[in-house]
Amino acid sequence: MRLTAIEEGHLRNGMPGTIGIAAVFPGEPFDPAWVRTRVRDRWGGLERMSLVPVPPAGPSAVSGHRWSATRPFDPAAHIAVTDQDVDLLLADGVTHPLPGERPPWKLLVTRRPTPAGEHAVVLLAHHALLDGRSLETLFRMLMDDAAPPRLPVPAEGTRQRPSVRLASVGAELRRIGVPGQPVPASSGGGPGPSVAVVRIDPEVMRAARRQPAGGRGATLNELLLSTYAGALRACHGPLRSWPKGPTPLYATVPVDLRTRHNATQLGNGVTALRVALPVDLDTPVARLRACQDQVAAFEHRCEAHRAILPALQAAARTLPWLAGVMARRLARPELTTSLCTAFKWRDIPSHLHGRPLARVVPLPQLSPPGTANLCLVHTADAYTLTVVSHLRAGDAELIGAAVVRELEAVAGAGAPAARAVQGFRAV
Numbered sequence: 001m002r003l004t005a006i007e008e009g010h011l012r013n014g015m016p017g018t019i020g021i022a023a024v025f026p027g028e029p030f031d032p033a034w035v036r037t038r039v040r041d042r043w044g045g046l047e048r049m050s051l052v053p054v055p056p057a058g059p060s061a062v063s064g065h066r067w068s069a070t071r072p073f074d075p076a077a078h079i080a081v082t083d084q085d086v087d088l089l090l091a092d093g094v095t096h097p098l099p100g101e102r103p104p105w106k107l108l109v110t111r112r113p114t115p116a117g118e119h120a121v122v123l124l125a126h127h128a129l130l131d132g133r134s135l136e137t138l139f140r141m142l143m144d145d146a147a148p149p150r151l152p153v154p155a156e157g158t159r160q161r162p163s164v165r166l167a168s169v170g171a172e173l174r175r176i177g178v179p180g181q182p183v184p185a186s187s188g189g190g191p192g193p194s195v196a197v198v199r200i201d202p203e204v205m206r207a208a209r210r211q212p213a214g215g216r217g218a219t220l221n222e223l224l225l226s227t228y229a230g231a232l233r234a235c236h237g238p239l240r241s242w243p244k245g246p247t248p249l250y251a252t253v254p255v256d257l258r259t260r261h262n263a264t265q266l267g268n269g270v271t272a273l274r275v276a277l278p279v280d281l282d283t284p285v286a287r288l289r290a291c292q293d294q295v296a297a298f299e300h301r302c303e304a305h306r307a308i309l310p311a312l313q314a315a316a317r318t319l320p321w322l323a324g325v326m327a328r329r330l331a332r333p334e335l336t337t338s339l340c341t342a343f344k345w346r347d348i349p350s351h352l353h354g355r356p357l358a359r360v361v362p363l364p365q366l367s368p369p370g371t372a373n374l375c376l377v378h379t380a381d382a383y384t385l386t387v388v389s390h391l392r393a394g395d396a397e398l399i400g401a402a403v404v405r406e407l408e409a410v411a412g413a414g415a416p417a418a419r420a421v422q423g424f425r426a427v
Contacts, residue, residue, distance in 0.1 A: 001067045001375050003053065003128065005313045006268045008320060009327030010128035020136040020363035022086055025355040029111045029119045032081050034353060035254040038074040039107065042141045048266040049073065049138075052103050053128060056320070064320025070103060073216035079107045086110050086120040090363045093124045093197035094388055104129050118358055127268070127365055132341065132375070133256050134266045139360075144351045148387050160262060172304040174395040175274050181244040182333035183372030184236045185391040186398055193389065195365050196396035198404060199359075200383040212285050212326075215292075218410075220342035222295050224376045224385075224403075225251055226288040227410065228340060229277035231402030248276035251340045253295075255302055257309075271305040273298055284409040333370030342376040349380075364388050372399055 010017050043049050050070050082089060089108060098104040104126035110119050121142075123135055130138070140146055185191065208227075209218050215375035218226075228342035231342070232249065239246045245415065254270045262269075315322055330336050341364070349358040359382035362375035372389040389396040 002317060002320075003065045003067060003152050004268065005149070005315075005317070005323040005326070007053075007128040007332070008323035010126070010268070011065055012324035013327040013331040015331065015366060015368065016095060017127045017132070017365065018094055018098060018124055018363075019127050019132060019135065019365045020093055020122060021132075021139060022090060022091060022120045022122040022361040022363070023139055023352065024086065024114065024118045024120045024358045025352060026116075026118050027355050030109050030121060030353060032109050034078060034117075035107070035109055035121065036075045036079050038142055038353075038383075039079060040073065042146070043075070043138065044073040046266065048129065048134075049105065050103055051129065052101075053126075064317075064323065075107075077102055078105060079109070080151050081111055082108045082122075083111050085112050086122065086361065087113060087195070088384070089122055090197070090361065091193075093122075093275055094195060094363055095193050098124065098126050101351045116358075118199075120361070121352070124363070130266060131268045131270050132254065132343075132362070133258070133270065134268075136343065136345070137266065137378065137396055139262050140347055140350075143347065143357070144354065146348075147158060158268075168300070168304045169307055172301060172308060175289065177331075177335070178250075179247075179334040180250040180276070180337055181242060181247045182337055183232070183389070183391060186235070186395050187392075189392045189394055191369060191391065192389075192393040194386045194391075194394050194396040195363075195389075196400040197361055198387070198400040200382045200385060200404060202383060204407055204411045205378075205383045208407050211410050211413055212289055213413070218288055218292065219295065220376055220378060221253060221340070222288060223407065223410065224289045224340050224342045224374060225275065225277065225295070226284065226291040227403045227406035228338065228374060228399075229279050229281075229287050229291070230284055230406035230409070231306070231399055232277065233279045234402045234405065235398060237402060240280075249279060249337055250274045250335075251277050251338045252336050253298070254339065255298060255305075255339045257302065257306065262317060271302065271309065272339075273301055273305075277338075284406055285413050288410060313412040331368055333368055336367060337371055339364055339367070339373040340377075341374075342378075344378040345380075358382065359384050362386050363393060372396070374399075374403070 048071055051067040053065045054068045075186045096415045106124050108122040216266050252272045252274050256270050275294045278287045281287045360379045361384050362377050364373035364375045369390045374387050376385045387396040387400045
């Protein structure tokens with residue numbers, strides 16, 4: 001089975017390709033034998049978790065990778081115990097590729113407690129195998145009260161997709177290809193990847209989500225985009241003072257294209273929508289309103305992507321080298337500068353071996369130098385932001401702190417804000 005163009009691109013873009021998610025629970029470390037049994041029971045029947053990408057037999061420029069299924073399913077090969085701190089584990093995992101001789105995922109059970117005495121189960125996977133939504137789906141399947149996964153069902157034949165005008169498709173293609181500018185690096189230290197995990201005070205987040213005053217309120221994605229724009233302005237000034245002047249900085253927002261008919265399908269089912277961040281707007285609320293206007297157009301823009309993607313996939317199946325060309329081009333920092341995504345863990349309460357899920361820590365991928373990727377997750381009453389930067393060492397910490405200050409400013413536009421940071425760690 002050939003890889004799709006998106007999967008082939010993740011293998012050929014020159015980066016480690018590791019993404020992850022950590023689920024944090026109170027109490028003692030989990031028993032690895034029990035975890036292996038749970039994984040075998042819940043994931044053993046999932047074909048996706050047994051796939052290995054096989055390199056092309058001929059020259060890679062004229063042929064593509066294929067998926068090969070390894071059976072029987074062996075969780076012992078993928079599950080290990082680690083003494084690493086969970087944040088350090090994520091920082092180490094994002095910069096290293098997973099072993100290539102087996103299905104590219106692993107599950108790590110931590111033995112070192114967090115400062116609050118918690119322990120984590122961490123899933124790392126290559127992006128070619130799984131996207132972020134798939135990681136979330138897999139963790140839901142592990143929970144004590146998880147419903148059995150539903151097989152994808154055919155979409156209702158009576159539902160008609162809205163027609164997409166050629167002009168809309170052209171506009172999206174132009175958005176994909178227009179160069180922006182990379183994220184400026186701070187002046188101190190040497191270049192290198194860095195990871196920061198930030199816990200945000202829920203009272204501050206709730207106050208921020210009520211903005212703008214008198215409006216419908218803000219979504220997590222809208223807040224993440226607008227506060228990131230404000231963080232960049234605070235760190236580097238308005239765009240006119242940047243190396244490329246007023247050239248926009250674009251954020252890329254992954255949007256899930258799955259429907260209710262295939263919501264639990266594993267693999268890569270997202271598209272990416274680029275938005276110009278309103279760095280030059282003066283106030284936090286003005287930046288939020290601008291991001292809300294852009295996010296409001298996402299549904300219409302997704303229809304254009306649904307029209308574009310089949311043609312791109314077909315072309316890449318015929319010419320597998322094309323996926324590599326597109327992936328390397330899109331990986332350039334002026335085209336995919338900052339991946340920004342946010343989601344809410346909706347299955348609350350969730351328990352694993354009787355322990356309640358305290359929070360989820362996401363791990364976006366590492367992109368080439370000149371980039372910073374952000375992911376925000378809401379779990380029960382916990383909000384966790386992870387920043388993965390490839391700038392100067394420690395820049396993830398600077399960006400995370402600046403985003404927190406912007407959230408405080410948004411929240412303070414309506415009422416006095418509480419202290420925003422409960423815990424902050426950069427690695």
